[in-house]
Amino acid sequence: MGIRAIERAMAVLQELNLQPINTIAQLHARTKLPKPTLVRILRTLEDAGYVENDPRQGGYQVSALVTSLSSGYHKGPLVVEAGRAWAIAMTRQHKWPVAIALPDYDRMVVRFSTVPDSFVSPFHSTVNKRLNFLTRGLGLAYLAFLDNDEFDLIIDVLKRSDDPENALSHHPDELKRLVGRVHENGYAIRSSLVEPKNSNTIGVPIISHGGRVLASIGLTYFKSAFGSEQEACDRYAPILKSAAAAISEDLDRLSNHLAA
Amino acid sequence: MGIRAIERAMAVLQELNLQPINTIAQLHARTKLPKPTLVRILRTLEDAGYVENDPRQGGYQVSALVTSLSSGYHKGPLVVEAGRAWAIAMTRQHKWPVAIALPDYDRMVVRFSTVPDSFVSPFHSTVNKRLNFLTRGLGLAYLAFLDNDEFDLIIDVLKRSDDPENALSHHPDELKRLVGRVHENGYAIRSSLVEPKNSNTIGVPIISHGGRVLASIGLTYFKSAFGSEQEACDRYAPILKSAAAAISEDLDRLSNHLAA
DNA sequence: CATCGCCGTTTCGCAACGCGAAACGAAGGG
DNA sequence: CCCTTCGTTTCGCGTTGCGAAACGGCGATG
Secondary structure, eight states: OOOHHHHHHHHHHHHHTTSSSBOHHHHHHHHOOOHHHHHHHHHHHHHHTSEEEETTTTEEEEOGGGGGGSTTOOOSOHHHHHHHHHHHHHHHHHOSOEEEEEEETTEEEEEEEOGGGSSOOSOOOOTTOEEETTTSHHHHHHHTTSOHHHHHHHHHHHHTOOOGGGGGGGOHHHHHHHHHHHHHHTOEEOOTTSSOTTEEEEEEEEEOTTSOEEEEEEEEEEGGGSSOHHHHHHHHHHHHHHHHHHHHHHHHHHHHHHHO | OOOHHHHHHHHHHHHHTTSSSBOHHHHHHHHOOOHHHHHHHHHHHHHHTSEEEETTTTEEEEOGGGGGGSTTOOOSOHHHHHHHHHHHHHHHHHOSOEEEEEEETTEEEEEEEOGGGSSOOSOOOOTTOEEETTTSHHHHHHHTTSOHHHHHHHHHHHHTOOOGGGGGGGOHHHHHHHHHHHHHHTOEEOOTTSSOTTEEEEEEEEEOTTSOEEEEEEEEEEGGGSSOHHHHHHHHHHHHHHHHHHHHHHHHHHHHHHHO
16 A cells, blocks of 8 residues: 555546646546645646646646656667657647557557547547457557468467457458458458447558568547548558558668667 | 655656666665655555566666656657657667757757666766756757857857856857867767766757758767777767768658658 | 536645654675 | 664654635526
8 A cells, every 4th residue: 555645646647648638627537536636736746847737728738847757768669769750740740649559468558659649539548558459450450460470379369368359369260351351451440349439540560671560550530530431541541551661661770770 | 835745756756767776775865765755655656557676686667657657748849759769779789878959048958868778877867957058068069050140149148147157158269169170070079177077978960951950969978988088989979970860861751751 | 697507726624644763674794 | 793784664643635615717507
């Protein structure tokens, strides 16, 4: 049992990262903390410089100083660092959030996301979120481009799971058809059977020059903004593909540089 | 006056980011907090997942989750995002910490640094640190490559300061000579008159394809590791220059991408 | 124009909560 | 073998943070 005030403050800081702007009421609803407590915590964080209170915008937001809370952590794979700039740039232009995910045992883990920069969205933090391989755009985009050995290895793991989102691992034919389609298209989308149903994610693999699948990068949009799924895919899949290629290119240049 | 426990916890988290591994004794010395208090704070942060306690390594360190405390902040300039991967890669290979700084009024502000990834160093956090233009490697590297108008504008500001580190702004001839040398070399070093004297920073400008000076990137090393200053510069200046060029290249590709 | 509801913020008395001196056990060093 | 120094635990005290209640402002509603 830790120090309550600190636990609460960290929870608030987490919540603040989910949206560009946060009202007391929203934070109250999400954290279940009494409003005076929130005000006190926020003022403490504001005094310390981690949070800004902009009454004109009607709410609180994280400030630049929060970056120094994690400035000492760079153990992440280089592909995430190389992809950041591209993800940010894509969100700046196309508005929709972009995420980069890496495999971890039986799931893909989101390691970077521009959700908070983007639309005011109902999503919760996607960073550190674990996504299933067989139903998620970022999962399928990775899985479908693996070589056979690695592919089978993961499917074997998934077979031992009783998560309904992994059900497809028991239907090899259907799975093969799905993966084949992803492979052909060069991109994957989220299964229409899973939540949230008002949005969709288009994912593409990031493949090194050596041919290894390193990660996946995806863009998420509200379905209501497009007439059809196809329309959105036609528009964003090429952009994602060329961003993925550019990231791979960056990585290649990085390692050549290092070798020199 | 904020909530004390939170202020303390944030201070501890800051300290944890300065070094790869932190003992209770070190934290005690730097934060002046009683050791039982530190243990309690650290256990709270550990329970929450932000900190890991590895007794084998003999200390505490920040864990991957800290990144989610700032995952909602991407307002920084793209040049910082583009430079991250290069800075990290350089530190991985050459061990020494690398920092990226941007101008802000009368100083350069460090916006990204790999200090904690690197050597166990006596430095305090360099992120958000404000460095003088005329005495620091990262300052001179930026200043010396500005066009005349921008250069004069900054010097005018510095003249109005009584900071001894800005003294050179009152000696145009000496200043011109110094800037000329930096320009010729293509890199700048920290003045030997300022602290800390046991280390040095080599800085180079990051210049956009359009010719604008965007930022500076620099590498810091302990003087004791090299026979002479020249030796270190000969070794690292070319590496920094080519990294700066590569970052500029990345930015160019990013913007072309966006235009397409 | 009065009323209502919801907002963010302030007040204030209570006691829960966090505090840290002191003690503890373990691990080197001389 | 003693002595220091480390990280951690204990525990009684009192400061500090707590949150119900109240407040003032604002926009919608009738």
